Amino acid sequence: MSGRLLFLAFVVSLGGFLFGFDAGIISGVMSYAGPEFNLNDIQTGWVVSSPSFSAMLAMLVAGRLSDIIGRKRILIGVAFLYALSAIMSAYANSYEMLYIARMIGGLAFGSALILAPTYIAEISTSENRGKLVSIQQLNIVLGFFAAFLSNYLFNKYNTTGASFLNDANVWRWMLGVEMGPAVLYFILLFFVPRSPRWLYAKGHVREAKNILNKIHGEGTAEEESKAIEENIRLSEMASEVRIKDLLKPALRYIMIVGLVIGVLQQISGINAIYFYATSIFKQTGIGTDASFASGILLSSVTVIFTIVAIVLIDRMGRRPLLLLGIAGIAISLFLCAYGFNQATYELTSAEIQTLDNIDQSKLEAVAGKVYSNDLEFKNEMKAVLGNQIYAKHEGPILELATDINALLVLIGILGFIACFAFSLGPVMWVLLSELFPLKYRGLAIGVIGFVNSFVSWLIQQIFPWELSNLGNALTFFLFALVALIGFFILLRILPETKGKSLEQIEQELVRA
Numbered sequence: 245m246s247g248r249l250l251f252l253a254f255v256v257s258l259g260g261f262l263f264g265f266d267a268g269i270i271s272g273v274m275s276y277a278g279p280e281f282n283l284n285d286i287q288t289g290w291v292v293s294s295p296s297f298s299a300m301l302a303m304l305v306a307g308r309l310s311d312i313i314g315r316k317r318i319l320i321g322v323a324f325l326y327a328l329s330a331i332m333s334a335y336a337n338s339y340e341m342l343y344i345a346r347m348i349g350g351l352a353f354g355s356a357l358i359l360a361p362t363y364i365a366e367i368s369t370s371e372n373r374g375k376l377v378s379i380q381q382l383n384i385v386l387g388f389f390a391a392f393l394s395n396y397l398f399n400k401y402n403t404t405g406a407s408f409l410n411d412a413n414v415w416r417w418m419l420g421v422e423m424g425p426a427v428l429y430f431i432l433l434f435f436v437p438r439s440p441r442w443l444y445a446k447g448h449v450r451e452a453k454n455i456l457n458k459i460h461g462e463g464t465a466e467e468e469s470k471a472i473e474e475n476i477r478l479s480e481m482a483s484e485v486r487i488k489d490l491l492k493p494a495l496r497y498i499m500i501v502g503l504v505i506g507v508l509q510q511i512s513g514i515n516a517i518y519f520y521a522t523s524i525f526k527q528t529g530i531g532t533d534a535s536f537a538s539g540i541l542l543s544s545v546t547v548i549f550t551i552v553a554i555v556l557i558d559r560m561g562r563r564p565l566l567l568l569g570i571a572g573i574a575i576s577l578f579l580c581a582y583g584f585n586q587a588t589y590e591l592t593s594a595e596i597q598t599l600d601n602i603d604q605s606k607l608e609a610v611a612g613k614v615y616s617n618d619l620e621f622k623n624e625m626k627a628v629l630g631n632q633i634y635a636k637h638e639g640p641i642l643e644l645a646t647d648i649n650a651l652l653v654l655i656g657i658l659g660f661i662a663c664f665a666f667s668l669g670p671v672m673w674v675l676l677s678e679l680f681p682l683k684y685r686g687l688a689i690g691v692i693g694f695v696n697s698f699v700s701w702l703i704q705q706i707f708p709w710e711l712s713n714l715g716n717a718l719t720f721f722l723f724a725l726v727a728l729i730g731f732f733i734l735l736r737i738l739p740e741t742k743g744k745s746l747e748q749i750e751q752e753l754v755r756a
Contacts, residue, residue: 246459246460246461248458248459249367249368249372249376249459249460250376252364252367252436252437252459253364253367253368253376253377253379254379254383255429255432255433255435255436256319256359256360256363256364256433256436257360257361257364257379257380257382257383258383258425258428258429258432259319259322259323259326259352259353259355259356259357259359259360259383259429260353260356260357260360260380260381260382260383260384260387261383261384261386261387261390261425261429262326262352262353262356262387262422262425262426262429263353263356263357263384263387264383264384264385264386264387264388264389264390264391265387265388265390265391265394265422265425266295266329266346266349266353266387266391266422267387267388267391267515268387268388268389268390268391268392268395268539268543269391269394269395269418269419269422270291270292270346271392271395271539272391272392272395272396272398272399272415272418272539273395273415273418273419274288274291274292275399275415275639276411276412276414276415277291277342277415278291278635279632279635279636280411280412280415281338281339281342282631282632283339284631285708285709285712286705286708286709287339288708289704289705289706289707289708289709290343290705291339291342291343291346292704292705292708293700293701293702293703293704293705294343294344294346294347294350294701295346295347295349295350295353295354296350296354296515296697296698296700296701296704297347297350297697297701298347298348298350298351298354299350299351299353299354299357299693299697299700299701300354300693300694300695300696300697300698300700300701301351301354301694302350302351302352302354302355303354303355303357303358303689303690303691303693303694303696303697304690304691304693304694305690306318306354306355306358306359306690306693307358307359307362307685307686307687307688307689307690307691307693308686308687308690310359310362310442310686311442311445311685311686311687314438314439314442315359315362315363315366315438315439315442316363316433316436316437316438316439318355318359319355319356319359319360319363319433319436320430320433320434321355322352322353322355322356322359323352323426323427323429323430323433324430325348325349325351325352326349326352326353326422326426326429326430327423327426327427327430328348329345329346329348329349329352329422330349330419330420330421330422330423330426331420331423332344332345332348333345333346333349333419333420333422334416334417334419334420334423335416336416354693354697357380357673357693358676358689358690358693360380361377361380361673361674361676361677361689362439362677362685362686362689363439364376364377364379364380364677365377365674365677365678366439366440366441366442367439367440367441367455367459369460369464369468369745370743370744370745370748371558371743372558373558373674373677373678374557374558374562374674374742375554375555375557375558377670377673377674377677378550378553378554378557378670378673378674379554380670380673381550381553381665381669381670381673382547382550382551382554382670384669385543385546385547385550385665385669386547388542388543388546389540389543389544389546389547391543392539392540392542392543393540393543394418394421395418395539396539396540398414398417398418399414402414437455437458438451438455440452440453440455440456440459440468440472441472441682443455444472444473445682445683452469452472453465453469456468456469471745471747472747474747487687487691489684489687490684490687490688490691494754495680495684495688495754497737497753498679498680498688498753498754499688499692500737501675501679501737501738501739502675502676502679502680502688502689502692503692503695504730504733504734504737505566505668505671505672505675505676505734505738506672506676506692506693506695506696506699507695507696507699508570508668508726508727508730508733508734509668509669509672509696510696510697510699510700510703511699511703511723511726511730512570512573512577512664512668512723512726512727512730513577513703513707513720513723513726514660514664514668514669515700515703515704516703516704516707516723517542517657517660517661538654541658542657542658542661545658545661545662545665546661546662546664546665546669547665548662548665549661549662549663549665549666550665550666550669550670552665552666553565553665553666553667553669553670553671554670556666557670557671557674557742558742558743561740561742562671562674562675562738562740562741562742563738563739563740565666565667565671566667566668566671566675566734566738567667567731567734567735567738568663568667569663569664569666569667569668569671570663570667570668570727570730570731570734571663571731572659572660572662572663572667573660573663573664573667573668573724573727574724574727574728574731575659575724576655576656576657576658576659576660576663576724577656577660577720577721577723577724577727578656578720578721578724579652579653579655579656579659580653580656580657580660580720580724581717581718581720581721581724582652582717583648583649583650583652583653583656584618584648584653584715584716584717584720585617585717586648586649587617587618587646587647587648587649587716588614588615588616588647588648589614589615589617589618589620589621589642589645589646589647590612590613590614590615590645590647591607591610591611591612591613591641591644591645592611592612593608593611593612595644595645596608596611598644599637599640599641599644601637602629602633602637603629606628606629607628607629609628610624610625610628617715617717618711618715618716618717619712619713619714619715621645622634622712623712625641656720674741675741676688676689676692676693677689678741678744678749679741679749679753681750681754682750707719710722739753
């Protein structure tokens with residue numbers, strides 16, 4: 245594998261880093277912005293999920309548009325939108341401005357998430373395609389790590405009384421730092437060539453061959469050129485493809501596989517865990533500071549096991565990694581559900597006296613009362629304190645009141661994250677970049693990306709409502725049940741694409 249090929253894959257997938265950074269940052273931001281704007285569960289869910297809502301629209305058109313004008317041009321626009329979103333989010337003076345700014349960011353990462361793996365697959369050979377496309381997921385988890393580390397540091401220096409940070413502006417700094425990597429991404433994209441397979445499809449053969457020679461060297465480039473030319477001769481121009489063409493019997497099998505994976509990746513709750521990580525860790529009673537620190541541990545585990553996936557995906561194969569990971573996800577989520585189900589909650593009079601900036605007399609009415617689940621306890625707290633006051637002090641209150649095996653829940657969450665990181669996270673994008681013929685690739689990945697983002701948006705939108713109305717235990721149990729069902733479906737239908745050229749995969753899986 246050439247250094248130039250590795251560089252191109254890394255640069256193109258920096259959009260994934262920005263997605264991960266945005267997703268990780270918001271979990272800490274809402275600890276401050278939520279109480280400041282006095283957001284209810286629905287509003288909180290919308291601020292968090294609004295990028296996914298706009299992302300699903302972007303995914304529906306970005307792939308198709310990139311088939312017409314090219315992957316590179318769309319990605320440059322993506323970088324600009326990331327930077328614009330960061331600035332607007334940091335200066336948001338209302339709930340409405342905040343979610344609009346985040347929706348602009350959603351347009352960016354919705355486009356980036358489908359175009360980066362598409363581009364990388366089109367410049368790779370069958371021997372290294374899996375690990376190179378997985379760099380997209382590595383960048384996403386590095387973005388999460390950077391976000392959780394950034395949140396932890398901002399929270400730490402805010403609580404130490406720094407003159408330039410306070411509860412009213414610390415979340416603005418959290419959002420604003422995304423501007424730096426967005427500008428870097430924008431600049432680096434100008435050093436990326438156009439996709440050689442796209443150039444072939446558009447008739448720019450000489451430019452395509454030059455790019456292949458620079459990336460792979462003459463020998464490999466010649467082999468890739470012959471395979472692409474043969475495929476192009478059997479295909480129509482991508483611009484002639486319509487959405488209804490994806491319903492053709494020949495594509496039915498790979499569309500079903502793609503849709504099942506696309507839905508399962510999100511419906512198992514991954515973005516609920518990432519986007520609400522700080523809030524979830526608060527539910528274990530470990531406190532606000534520890535919940536921010538736990539986010540760093542979570543993202544570190546993600547990075548480690550994503551690297552494991554990159555090492556194994558072209559050796560072990562897509563199917564074994566995916567099935568093993570989904571089984572682990574189900575077990576880990578059942579473990580979380582069990583841990584939360586065993587928890588009890590009680591505030592003693594002595595503990596109430598340690599709570600600052602709260603009307604302690606209101607809490608004396610519930611002193612010594614034992615609650616068998618988080619739902620009853622949180623509803624009681626909201627009733628006596630009000631939603632805004634409770635939201636602002638939820639971490640300290642739960643830290644004092646919660647009697648739970650926090651280690652068990654932490655192991656469950658980290659197990660879920662680890663299993664996702666070496667399976668559904670990277671493998672989904674690898675498979676989507678491989679399954680579909682060149683003629684349909686941009687449109688098909690866009691449609692599945694739309695469905696993927698819709699499910700992601702739905703999960704993020706309802707997650708605060710689930711915690712408030714179903715409780716922690718039942719919420720995690722439902723996620724676990726979905727993962728278990730997904731395992732048995734994929735056990736039956738999932739193909740293996742390891743070591744095969746894109747053209748060979750098309751011949752085997754597209755059924756005439």
